[in-house]
Amino acid sequence: MTRLIPYAGFAALAVLSYLLLAAGKPPAVTGLFLVSGLAVGSLYALGGIGLVVLYRATGVLNLASGAIGAAAVMCAWQLQQWAVPGWLTWIAAILIGVALSLLYGRLLAPRLAWRDPVVKAVATLGFALVILGLTAFAWEDDVRKFSLPTDAMGLKLLGMRVTVTRLIVVGAAVAMVAAIWLYLERTRTGLQMRALADDRGVSAMIGVRILRVEGIAWGLAGAIAGFTGLMFGDLIRLDPVIITFMVIPSAAAAICGRLDNLGLVLAGGLAIGVAESLLTLSPVLKSVRPTAPFVIAALVLMLMQRNARLLFAKD
Amino acid sequence: MPVPSSRHEVNSNPRSKVIDCRAARGAAGPSCGAATGSPATGAPIKVGGIHGNAAPGDFSSATDAAAAYFDCVNANGGIHGRPVEYLVENDQWNPELAAQAAAKLIGDEGVVALVGNGSFVEMSVNANRYAEAGVMAMAAACAVSECFETPNIVSTNQGPLPSSVGAAMYAVEELGATSVACIATAIPSSGNWSCGAVEDYMASKGLSGSSVLMNPSAPDANSSLLEAMASGADTILVNLPAGLGIAILGAAEEQDLGSAYTWISSTPLYDASVPGALGSYWDGKLYVSAELTPLDGEGPDNLNWKAVMDAFAEDDDPRDTFSQAGYLAARYFTEALLEMPADALGDRAAVTQAVRAISGKTSDIACGPFYVGDADRHMPNHAGVMVVLKDGGFETVRDCFEYEGPYFAPILETEAALGLR
Structure with a gap:
């Protein structure tokens, strides 16, 4: 029962935001902001899930996941310009995500395996800046748009049209939570990943093939980053800088799940999105909207770390 | 299709008198400065330019166009035989770099003026420096109030x-x-x-x-x-x-x-x-x-802009509104210097005075005359064209019309005082 308390906390945050910020305004208008917030929150959650999957398996908070996603969707856009069929460009984006992630995961990450988690995270930030630099070099600033066929289909929810692409994001976030939980909890490789995250040295001594298992984790995280990049490029905007730094609110969502619990990442991401969107309704508070993910993540850290293990520290 | 309001049509606009008196420029080859056809060989005149080019935007097309125009001027006799040495800096949207760029150009290089500037940052940071140094910035891609409400910056674009x-x-x-x-x-x-x-x-x-x-x-x-x-x-x-x-x-x-x-x-x-x-x-x-006339306009100056770009710019330099504005800034600046005595070209104060004396410059690229004047604010470009997105391009729905509103009242008074209306 106590495991449900954090979920209730995030739900309460969303409800409280609605009651405080939407009071006195027409429900037809506030409903739009609520649905919009859920849509953006699901994107944060999707990014956060990718971060947590890798962190649970390797102990690395991959701050380059946004940059990998940005490079992936820019490549997909470029292929579209060259008249490559859409489905091939999407597959290519995911494969590019896998390739970039594996590049770091196999070449650089093992050399930092014994360093503190914060050092490992900062190293991925360096990788992010390298990818961002190369992406900016390859594609100069210009007006571009990336769209998917599912953008044209949608349904009305509380007066707001929700496209099938956004439903795919929500569905993918939920499906990933379930599938990855099953994978980590019920498969031998999943068990090995959890063992690696807990203690790399002991895992090696009991015969876990570290590089192989870590490679699978990095590849999986890269695929999620590639897919997330496609969604960000379509639903946010096709701007490598914006997509690269979407990793920040995604990390806030990941922290809501204490870099561990995928269900809480989803709940936290949605709560952040709703609170952030509803802040727009306040003339006083709308200017602090961009800080919402960090304020919420900081509150989560303060409330949930009491008498529990520390984030970014070995147990 | 909406019907244009005749009250604002070019032909009923008092500013249109100058619009109709367009400079006669050929469409075949570029025409620049003294148009002598022989390269300038004298001591260079140093002119600066600052743009912002980094994520999230590239405002370098104005300085690209100004550079192309100055190259064309240099290939055509320069300014009283002296070539323009055009020094361009990138502020990368960073206020510190913007200040450094201005300090380098004004202090170290000793430029006589800045031309074609384009940035969200540079003008806010450097407006006071320009006034203190007594140097004029003839910008072309302005987007902040300091571009239009300070004494030493004037822009060919509207913002x-x-x-x-x-x-x-x-x-x-x-x-x-x-x-x-x-x-x-x-x-x-x-x-x-x-x-x-x-x-x-x-x-x-x-x-x-x-x-x-x-x-x-x-x-x-x-x-x-x-x-x-x-x-x-x-x-x-x-x-x-x-x-x-x-x-x-x-x-x-x-x-x-x-x-x-x-x-x-x-x-x-x-x-x-x-x-x-x-x-x-x-x-x-x-x-x-x-804010300027259409990019595919057939007016002689617009054709000259394209010819200058084709002859002196890189193929991948954008041909956009900021490029048109950069060309205009460089052209007006060059014409102002051509009217100066040759021995005063290296004197910043004299160049500033010449730029301030610019009045009634016309082009088919802009809807109204360009002027500077000795004022504490400058917004010469406040008339434009409306277009609608149509068939994968743009279609003009209203030709040149002058904007109205409380903001423009003091600008119109200045123009009246300068005899422009």
Whole structure:
């Protein structure tokens, strides 16, 4: 029962935001902001899930996941310009995500395996800046748009049209939570990943093939980053800088799940999105909207770390 | 198709007298400066230029065009036989780098003026420095209030304020707008400044206006769109850099709002790549204020701009509005220096005086005359053209018209004092 308390906390945050910020305004208008917030929150959650999957398996908070996603969707856009069929460009984006992630995961990450988690995270930030630099070099600033066929289909929810692409994001976030939980909890490789995250040295001594298992984790995280990049490029905007730094609110969502619990990442991401969107309704508070993910993540850290293990520290 | 208001047509506009007196320029080869056909060989005249080129935007096309024009001048006798040495710096949208660039150009290099500047940052940072150093900046890609409300900066482009007011004015007069929500970035001296003038214009007509200021790095365009909708507006003015504008319009398309509101925009969306990025959904629905005449115009000066770019610029240098504005700034500057005594060309104070003396310069690229004058603010370009997105390009729906509104009252007084109206 106590495991449900954090979920209730995030739900309460969303409800409280609605009651405080939407009071006195027409429900037809506030409903739009609520649905919009859920849509953006699901994107944060999707990014956060990718971060947590890798962190649970390797102990690395991959701050380059946004940059990998940005490079992936820019490549997909470029292929579209060259008249490559859409489905091939999407597959290519995911494969590019896998390739970039594996590049770091196999070449650089093992050399930092014994360093503190914060050092490992900062190293991925360096990788992010390298990818961002190369992406900016390859594609100069210009007006571009990336769209998917599912953008044209949608349904009305509380007066707001929700496209099938956004439903795919929500569905993918939920499906990933379930599938990855099953994978980590019920498969031998999943068990090995959890063992690696807990203690790399002991895992090696009991015969876990570290590089192989870590490679699978990095590849999986890269695929999620590639897919997330496609969604960000379509639903946010096709701007490598914006997509690269979407990793920040995604990390806030990941922290809501204490870099561990995928269900809480989803709940936290949605709560952040709703609170952030509803802040727009306040003339006083709308200017602090961009800080919402960090304020919420900081509150989560303060409330949930009491008498529990520390984030970014070995147990 | 809306019918243009004759009150604002070129031929009924008192400023149009000068528009009709266009400089006779051939369309075949570029014509620049003294047009001697032989290269300049004297001691170079140092001229500076600062642009912003880094994410999230590239404002270098104005300095690219100015550089092309100066190369053309240098190949055609220069200025009294002296070539222009054009030194360009990139502020990378960083205030510290912007200040360093100005210090380098003005202090170390000793430039006599700056031409073709384009940035969101540079003018706000350096306006006071230019005034203190007594140097004029003839900018071409300005977007903040300091470009238009300080004594030593004058720009050939309009910036977001006139462009937005022009779009709102067209929407009121031709599209029946009664309430306009202006969406802009929350960049100091830009969004609040330009959308505030739109609100004042709407109030002056007994109508309503509101501003929605969005954080340029905020990923969620939907909330700003919803905020504009929640204001009760019937018209939404997209007053944003092109990338952000596309994001807002993409969110609107997602909601199928193309026909539910009147959609207007300031100049950033008047870009050749925009129709392709937006797609056919916005065909006939998006009206854009173009602060200069159309890029494909057949006027002699517009053809000369293209010829200069083809002959002296790189193939991949953009041919956009800022490029037109950069060309104009360089052309007006060159013509001012050609009228100076040859022995005063290296004297910054004399060059500043010559630039301030510019008056009544005309081109078919701009709707009105360009002037500088000895004033504490400069906004010579406050008339433009409206276009609509059509068939993968743009179609002119109203030719040159002069903008109205409380903001322009002191500018019109200055023009009257200078004998321009």
